[in-house]
Amino acid sequence: MAASVLVIGGAGYIGSHMVKMLARSGDRVAVFDNLSTGHRDAIGGADFVEGDLRVRSDIARAFAGRQIDVVLHFAACCYVGESVQEPAKYYANNVVGTLNLLDAMREAKVRRLVFSSTCATYGDPVSLPMAEDHPQQPVNPYGMTKLAAERAMADYGRAYGLGTVALRYFNAAGCDPEGELGERHDPETHLIPLVLREALRVRAGGNPADTQLQVFGDDFDTPDGTCVRDYVHIADLCAAHLKAMERLSGGGRCGFEAFNLGTGTGYSVKEVIETCRRVSGQDIRYRISGRRAGDPARLVAGAGRARGELGWVPEFNDLTAIVATSWGWFGRLSP
Numbered sequence: 001m002a003a004s005v006l007v008i009g010g011a012g013y014i015g016s017h018m019v020k021m022l023a024r025s026g027d028r029v030a031v032f033d034n035l036s037t038g039h040r041d042a043i044g045g046a047d048f049v050e051g052d053l054r055v056r057s058d059i060a061r062a063f064a065g066r067q068i069d070v071v072l073h074f075a076a077c078c079y080v081g082e083s084v085q086e087p088a089k090y091y092a093n094n095v096v097g098t099l100n101l102l103d104a105m106r107e108a109k110v111r112r113l114v115f116s117s118t119c120a121t122y123g124d125p126v127s128l129p130m131a132e133d134h135p136q137q138p139v140n141p142y143g144m145t146k147l148a149a150e151r152a153m154a155d156y157g158r159a160y161g162l163g164t165v166a167l168r169y170f171n172a173a174g175c176d177p178e179g180e181l182g183e184r185h186d187p188e189t190h191l192i193p194l195v196l197r198e199a200l201r202v203r204a205g206g207n208p209a210d211t212q213l214q215v216f217g218d219d220f221d222t223p224d225g226t227c228v229r230d231y232v233h234i235a236d237l238c239a240a241h242l243k244a245m246e247r248l249s250g251g252g253r254c255g256f257e258a259f260n261l262g263t264g265t266g267y268s269v270k271e272v273i274e275t276c277r278r279v280s281g282q283d284i285r286y287r288i289s290g291r292r293a294g295d296p297a298r299l300v301a302g303a304g305r306a307r308g309e310l311g312w313v314p315e316f317n318d319l320t321a322i323v324a325t326s327w328g329w330f331g332r333l334s335p
């Protein structure tokens with residue numbers, strides 16, 4: 001059945017792909033965003049409320065006059081390095097902003113929430129693959145603020161009847177397979193866009209030897225020495241949100257549940273670069289730099305729970321297919 005959905009942070013990378021998918025499935029969509037990292041042109045004709053989650057009257061305005069069935073909460077600050085330098089910004093946005101949202105939902109009597117959480121809530125892996133019952137011991141303020149938000153949702157569930165599905169993404173990757181939406185972070189810290197931007201530079205006549213692309217460490221305990229991560233395609237992430245919405249609408253479920261979103265397969269940094277080289281046809285080179293503080297060798301999802309309980313089956317299981325959708329977007333840009 002069609003739902004009325006409020007998408008917080010809907011103008012961002014993942015949120016904008018979600019808005020498109022919701023509109024396709026016939027749901028009514030309103031977007032709330034302060035455009036701090038999002039793009040107004042990424043949400044098409046969706047009903048748009050410009051506002052900041054840190055301002056309670058702004059978020060109250062998004063509920064006023066709208067009958068909302070479910071909220072999808074994508075808005076956050078999400079740079080791990082920055083969160084170490086500027087924790088205040090992360091606590092204000094990711095914790096206080098989220099509490100403002102939960103209180104506005106209480107007031108508006110909206111009881112269903114799907115939350116964009118992260119594998120950063122687990123911290124360093126003590127076992128692999130990482131399942132939902134892996135200890136949650138974040139090693140940076142970004143992960144800590146996301147965990148604090150999860151805990152608040154669980155407490156609001158017990159006390160006020162809020163039903164939350166938290167989806168803990170591993171590495172979100174890829175772009176709209178139809179090429180209409182892309183990944184536009186500034187600064188960009190994600191590997192695939194960084195590598196494809198290097199491909200654009202070379203394609204435009206830049207000397208491959210002048211590359212600024214850095215690989216942080218090639219002496220990890222992995223087959224080729226570079227870090228291994230689990231890349232999950234954005235269309236699969238969005239499809240999981242639809243499954244989470246269905247779960248919340250069935251039988252007035254309340255309380256807190258969390259599901260990992262990953263494919264369960266890891267690819268190394270070198271494998272990603274090689275795939276980008278093949279897909280783009282460009283001579284992409286890189287420099288080896290020292291390890292970054294706090295980068296674990298491997299992060300791979302145990303995603304059996306999302307398959308078993310949400311019925312979520314990722315369609316993009318192959319890195320080449322994921323990168324091809326990114327190149328479908330980046331390949332049309334100039335460097």
Ligand SMILES: NC(=O)c1ccc[n+]([C@@H]2O[C@H](COP(=O)([O-])OP(=O)(O)OC[C@H]3O[C@@H](n4cnc5c(N)ncnc54)[C@H](O)[C@@H]3O)[C@@H](O)[C@H]2O)c1
Binds near residue numbers: 015172
């Ligand atoms: N990209 C990934 O690989 C990844 C991995 C794990 C989890 N996540 C989570 O997924 C969510 C979306 O990530 P993304 O990559 O699309 O990020 P993004 O920066 O592209 O999108 C975030 C959106 O939220 C908006 N926003 C931020 N603060 C706001 C505020 N105070 N009020 C209103 N709007 C605000 C931004 O303008 C932007 O449109 C985040 O919560 C992030 O923590 C992302």
